[in-house]
Amino acid sequence: MTADPTPQATAGSGVPLLDAHLVVDRGAFRLDLPLTINPGEVVALLGPNGAGKTTALRTLAGLLPLSAGHLALAGREFDHPNRRVWIPAEQRPIGVVFQDYLLFPHLTALDNVAFGPRRHGLNRHQARQRAGDWLARMGLAEHSRRKPRQLSGGQAQRVALARALAVDPALLLLDEPLAALDARTRLDTRAQLQHHLAEHPGATLLVTHDPLDALVLADRLVIIEHGRVVQEGNAATITAQPRTDYVARLVGLNLYRGHADGYAVLLTDGFRLTTGDQHDGDVFVAFPPSAVALYPDRPDGSPRNTWPATITGIQRHGDNLRIQLTGPIDVAADIIPLAAAHLHLTPGQPVWAVVKATETRTYPAAPG
The missing domain is CATH 2.40.50.100 (RNA polymerase II/Efflux pump adaptor protein, barrel-sandwich hybrid domain)
Structure with a gap:
């Protein structure tokens, strides 16, 4: 099982749950992103194509190593090149919801959600019990036996979210979680996602192109261009005083x-x-x-x-x-x-x- 956040990084303590400085060199491109997220906080990472959003997400998830800087979560270092610290993805207390959800097509909704808890040490019965609890919280109890092809887009998104949350992640990564939905489904699912994120005690990073998703779901916005932060703050600050053409168009x-x-x-x-x-x-x-x-x-x-x-x-x-x-x-x-x-x-x-x-x-x- 993943460890709970350390006592020094609990909601209201003022200590960031995620404390990172992501420096990644990829050819001529460099990501240089200081990033902190408090317990219970939702941060939206926005930027134009090529700004470095995907690189940041892959680095946090453990799919791409840092070139420099550091990445600590709940007081534990997971990536620190200077100290030769590197913890692989499967050992990180992180849940990910991908843009296309990436549900296992041959598994039921229940077994999709149970997959993570099984990998983290629960037996089959315990994992399926936890999965059933999460599907019920998502309003999907009656769909637990269905396979992904039998689910609507909104239902598949909620299964993917349940799968990510079922491992009690200290950090939840959402990669364009509503992009695959039609306009009507997106509206309903955004409201449901807002409710579930409000209950998540860990840190959440939302990567999105959609300013409405960011403004509705996030407590704080971090906007990057060319691999660097160009503006950061709450929605009121960003919308009142944009500082680049991209941010102005965004709002x-x-x-x-x-x-x-x-x-x-x-x-x-x-x-x-x-x-x-x-x-x-x-x-x-x-x-x-x-x-x-x-x-x-x-x-x-x-x-x-x-x-x-x-x-x-x-x-x-x-x-x-x-x-x-x-x-x-x-x-x-x-x-x-x-x-x-x-x-x-x-x-x-x-x-x-x-x-x-x-x-x-x-x-x-x-x-x-």
Whole structure:
């Protein structure tokens, strides 16, 4: 059986259950990721393709060794190259839910869940009893005799989660756990997953591309690009003050960097914006696509933030249309379909874009 977290790493103690600095060299790419997770905490790891998310997950799971740094869980070292410490995957108190679940197709749901406890020393009867308990907690008791092909996507996801939790993992790794589900099933399963994660006393790392999964399920977000952390914090902090283009797109904001002189910000490409906040020095300026108004002709009154633009793309975005614009700055605008029809918007069409100063947010940028 896996050991329980040490007394120094229990919920509320303030001592991280996972204490790691993941340094992995893979050719020209280097992952350099400090990462701590407290007992009972859910951390979401986000980033674009190639950022290092999968490398981080494989390293934590024991499928890929560290090049440098360290990995300790519940006070025990599992990977420390300088000290020649390496504990293989099967000996780590870690549960993993893969994107495609990877359930054993020839085993029933019950025996899929019992597999881990059996590997950790329980006899067949004990392992199946524990598996039955976990399937009941997942609302799947009546499906225990079914094989994976007889389960829906949401049911298979819950079996995979039960299998991961049945070994009492100190660390639970979730690799895009909802990506394989359709929109309706995803909504229901996300709510169920949120409930089960709230009851998990160990540390949880959620690797995802989906900002909604991260915002709903995680206590803290860690965002990496090119193998390094670019922003970290709770959802409110991240959404209020994104610090890279990727993070801005993730939370649905237009983001620009420039130099502020009072209420005027000179952007790096030479365009000037008037903002509602007074600053001096390097700043970020952010505003939502809904703050961008579009006009077929230059509007009367000449608002300060007015510029000519050209439509480069139109996509449906929820109940609105997301209009991509190029011009002095690239910007996204959200408008209702009726307004788009009234303006006869098409790609290549010239328009005028307007953003009120009061719709912008300005905050300091670290030198870079």
